[in-house]
Amino acid sequence: MASQVNRRNWLKSSALMAAGLTMGTSRWHAANAEMITARQLFAKAYETEARLAADMPVIKARLFANENPFGPSEKAKKAIVEALPESYMYPFMQLREFASLIAKEEGVSEDHILLGAGSSELLMACSYLYGANGGSIVSADPSYAYLMETAGTFGAKWEKVPLTKDYAHDLDAMEKRVTDKTSLVYICNPNNPTGTIVSAIKLASFCEVVSKKKPVFVDEAYIDYIPDSRKNSMINAVKKGQNVIVARTFSKVHGFAGLRIGYVIALPETIKKIEKYGGGGMNITATSVKGAIASFTDMDHITYAVGKNKESKDFLYTVLKDEGYEYIPSYGNFVMFPLKMDGKKFRDEMMKRGVGIRNWEFNKMQWCRVSMGTMEQMQLFAQAFKELS
Secondary structure: OOOOOOHHHHHHOOHHHHHHHHOOHHHHHHHHHHHHHHHHHHHHOOHHHHHHHHHOOOOOEEOOOOOOOOOOOHHHHHHHHHHHHHOOOOOHHHHHHHHHHHHHHHOOOHHHEEEEOOHHHHHHHHHHHOOOOOOEEEEEEOOOOHHHHHHHHOOOEEEEEEOOOOOOOOHHHHHHOOOOOEEEEEEEOOOOOOOOOOOHHHHHHHHHHHOOOOOEEEEOOOHHHOOOHHHHOOHHHHHOOOOEEEEEEOOOOOOOOOOOOEEEEOOHHHHHHHHHHOOOOOOOOHHHHHHHHHHHOOHHHHHHHHHHHHHHHHHHHHHHHHOOOOOEOOOOOEEEEEOOOOHHHHHHHHHHOOEEOEEEEEOOEEEEEEEOOOHHHHHHHHHHHHHHO
């Protein structure tokens, strides 16, 4: 990355400028229309909860969005407040400082890094890069579907590979589904919504083999909740020169879901391709990036958030066991378990009691996914759940 960072260079890496220069006006308008469709798709994800919330009691326990209820660290909040007086300026240098911190921590050069306003912006950029020209994206099913569903609006096909009997990624089956028509392979590890993980050794081997054929996107949104997260990360695959894209977000353990901070680490040539359809970090606010810089090195808060998450998860496990329910052991900040009633009815009844959850239907079963809340929120869940179980 060049040492001289100015407004013109930042704008060149934005989606608007890149599309205007490389795609031509008519193609950019078409792409922009598709982007709008994809944004509508993202908003639709919680459409049902919003509609229900309008007609039902106020949500007392918001357990449907995998947020960190303990919020940003005190250091991050202090940095955000201190950034306000100078927030009239574009945060060029702060973004550069943040990228430099990430590069130093991960042992890569800054041209391996692309910042975004949450990982969603970067997933969106990749959905266009790898979906606009057709082809197919291979992923587990169920998994976090944003990239695949958005790519579908651009014409890409979603190659769904069922999970194993333990509800984890079936890497062998996924590898067999990779063909000449495949444009990208997507892996969410830990997986959302099941909370399962893939063996670091097996995933590293998968990336080494498959990335020689097609790019592999590893979404590590929940990686910080795994013990020894560095060992389980696939950033080392990038450092080895493999065609792997690793996505990270501050929306989970850092508590930045509403502050929008994320980044990807990939080979420099891949970063250049992705940044044509992203904001190059310029969609991040001055306050958010200052908070992220403070939070990035605040290991005490991360330890605290992970510990509180475990307390809530252990409490939920006990409640489910006591009520005669099984569950999928989770490595994330959420837990999935099979229901004994219709999923939509269960969701609606829980909402009536002020508890928001998500429901799924797969493997011929009805499922509930519960995000971890504060202990008070988990107790509200338990009370409502016992009335229905």
